[in-house]
Amino acid sequence: MEVEEKTPVEGLIVKLKELFGEEGRLEVAREKLVMRCGDFSTNSALRLFDADLRKSVNLNLYNLTAAFNKVGLDTKKSVLSMVLRRFDSNFDGELSYSDVSDMFAPLLNAEAIKEFEKRQMFGISSPKNFLEKYTLDCIRDVFNSLLLVTQIAEGI
Numbered sequence: 056m057e058v059e060e061k062t063p064v065e066g067l068i069v070k071l072k073e074l075f076g077e078e079g080r081l082e083v084a085r086e087k088l089v090m091r092c093g094d095f096s097t098n099s100a101l102r103l104f105d106a107d108l109r110k111s112v113n114l115n116l117y118n119l120t121a122a123f124n125k126v127g128l129d130t131k132k133s134v135l136s137m138v139l140r141r142f143d144s145n146f147d148g149e150l151s152y153s154d155v156s157d158m159f160a161p162l163l164n165a166e167a168i169k170e171f172e173k174r175q176m177f178g179i180s181s182p183k184n185f186l187e188k189y190t191l192d193c194i195r196d197v198f199n200s201l202l203l204v205t206q207i208a209e210g211i
Contacts, residue, residue: 067211074207081200085159086167088197089174092190096174097156099186100194104155113149115139126195130202137205159197 061069088095104114105121119135142154150158156175161167186194 070207070211074204074211077200077203077207081197081204082161082163084193084196084200085161086164088159088190088193089161089167089171092187092193094187095159095190095193097152097159099190100159101152101155102186103194112152112155113147114155115149119150123198126191126198128195128198128202134202134206137209138201141201141205141208158201159194 100122101112103122103125104118105125116132116135116139119139120130120132123130123135139148139150142150142158144151144154144157160171
């Protein structure tokens with residue numbers, strides 16, 4: 056039985072389908088985080104990044120690594136560098152508050168977008184110094200999808 060070789064265009068189409076599928080899973084994970092985790096906001100998520108937020112909100116690769124590790128994802132620095140590049144809006148090698156917010160922001164569901172924006176606008180965050188386990192699991196799902204989307208996109 057012969058296996059047909061894919062043309063470069065066919066290979067690209069397969070990769071794009073894979074990328075779009077994972078982008079869809081990322082969106083679902085973001086919506087779940089916002090709609091089902093009442094203690095989530097960008098402010099509360101910033102606690103995961105091991106940063107002294109009194110000095111600066113800008114987060115570097117070390118901070119990104121700390122956040123991924125805190126939710127149980129031990130990831131190569133090269134892959135996290137790609138995530139950092141994806142969200143670093145001013146290309147200074149650091150993530151601003153707005154950049155971190157973009158990591159978690161739903162893009163398609165109007166209700167989820169509205170809820171997310173409401174939590175950011177009023178700085179709603181948990182009065183506790185920790186996030187609930189379910190919220191951390193949802194953040195891990197977002198981070199995991201971000202990793203997959205980034206790796207697929209870099210390979211195209």
